[in-house]
Amino acid sequence: MARHLITSAIPYINGIKHLGNLVGSQLPADLYARYLRARGHEVLFLCATDEHGTPAELAAAKAGKPVAEYCTEMHAVQAEIAKGFALSFDHFGRSSSPQNHALTQAFAARLAEQGLIREVVEQQMYSVADGRFLPDRYIEGTCPNCGFDSARGDQCDNCTKQLDPVDLINPRSTVSGSTDLELRETKHLYLRQSQMKQRLSDWIESKDDWPVLTTSIAKKWLNDGDGLQDRGITRDLKWGVPAQFDGAPWEGMEGKVFYVWFDAPIEYIACAQEWAEGTGADWERWWRTDKGADDVTYTQFMGKDNVPFHTLGFPVTILGSNQPWKLVDYIKSFNYLNYDGGQFSTSRGRGVFMDQALELLPADYWRWWLLSHAPESADAEFTWENFQQSANKDLADVLGNLVSRVTKFCRSKFGEAVPEGGTWGAAEEALIAELESRLHAYEGYMEAMEVRKASIELRSLWVAGNEYLQAAAPWTVVKTDPEQAAAVIRLALNLIRIYAVVSKPFIPGAAASMMTGMKTGDWSWPTDLRAALTALPVGHAFEVPEVLFRKITDDERAEWQERFAGTRA
């Protein structure tokens, strides 16, 4: 039994995430956490909302609410949706927690002690009317390059040229529309990442078992151009962790907060503190290598856009502190999921969002499709045809129907209890051999976080049951040799329990239904398959479960396709 710390990239607070966000971090992290728990390992699985920054402030203003209140509400919404998808977080925290405030300030102070913070005075755009400094992308104006009149301060959406806000002609605030903008001096703290370049580089180079997606992105940032750059870790904002605090080793940072990319990863640790406070558990044995965390395996899940912060920024914080914090052991990253020939788009309402998905179908449908099509080697694409075909074929026909045909046949011929009689022969031995081989492959892929391949093996396990049943043909055998038919069905009923156990990480809802139908709470992993196939003894009562997965009709598919197409630009 090992100890595994698992974190999913923390979703931003402003709004509900789409299926692409889900499959890029939370869902595969949940799959892994559930699998490791099922194998008897000790798991701490953490996620949280990322709440600070300008977008949250503006979203709150738009909703007409104080930002703290807005975040509290949205956190509850996201937590509820996560529950709907059966995401098994041990704690779903908040980056705005007191724990994270304290820890973020402590890290900043410590990094300063280690000589890794420097102060920089720079010029930033200030909007007099809004009474605030504005991030580059919240300033619009006419592009000096192509004349496009809605170019953003960081980049022109029309000609894609990278811009500086001061380059814009007739710049205005996108918050208020005001043109009363001026450059003002402001002081910020910079994290001296460049000092850590060699240590990071050595560390990344040593990780030859990481996904190439992870290491290639990390190496690019380390070596591109002038190499790893220092980054500002403060902003002129109100909503966030104050950069000026008691014991701060700098002055004059009043009215400024730490930038989200600095405090958000620290929430991984603070989240464990939140969890400990709520449960009385010990968080240090997960995060402090001097307090027992040296035997923890720490795995992070994220979309590729988050890789730089997890391979460079956060490790600078951890390593730079020169304190015994647990450093990540494995970073599993994902490409993007596209939607029907384009990208998911929040602003255009294009694609399916997490709350909408749950209104259409139970979580298992989405979990299965998303995980079995996870964008591991390249970007993947969601289409309704593919979703309908996969769900109907894999879940309804192959698995659901198997459960149905076995339990209903037994009920009609032997009653709703595991029947007696008959013996195993060559067919059963062949099945056991097949199952053992498939199960070992499945376990290997799950341990390696090869999500798609694991799903293929799981499906193969289901198919093996149908093959066996088809060949054994108990509906024929029962006419001449009822006892032998009973032996076949006895095995098949036990197979249902085994499927429930091994399928649970992917489809926890259906797994629970199968287990309930078999009237047992025996979730033990079928390490010994032969024994597992007799776990439900002769005479054990069961009941025919409700249809596990109804099919998605062509009409539904067409309707949904239309409904989620969004407003094309």
Added chain:
RNA sequence: GGCGAGGUAGCUCAGCUGGUUAGAGCACACGACUCAUAAUCGUGGGGUCGGGGGUUCAAGUCCCCCCCUCGCCA
């Protein structure tokens, strides 16, 4: 423009350090079965592995050039 990832059957994808007739699922065709959610099982057709050169006894798998897609950066 630079960098990275891809371009393998109609569709979605496997193919490790080069080595017998290039694989799987879906879709399609035919057959079997009739317990089951018109479900299941079997068989089969279908690919000059983006294009062109080269290395090698042997290349989807290595090298060079080109084309296309996606992403990151300038």
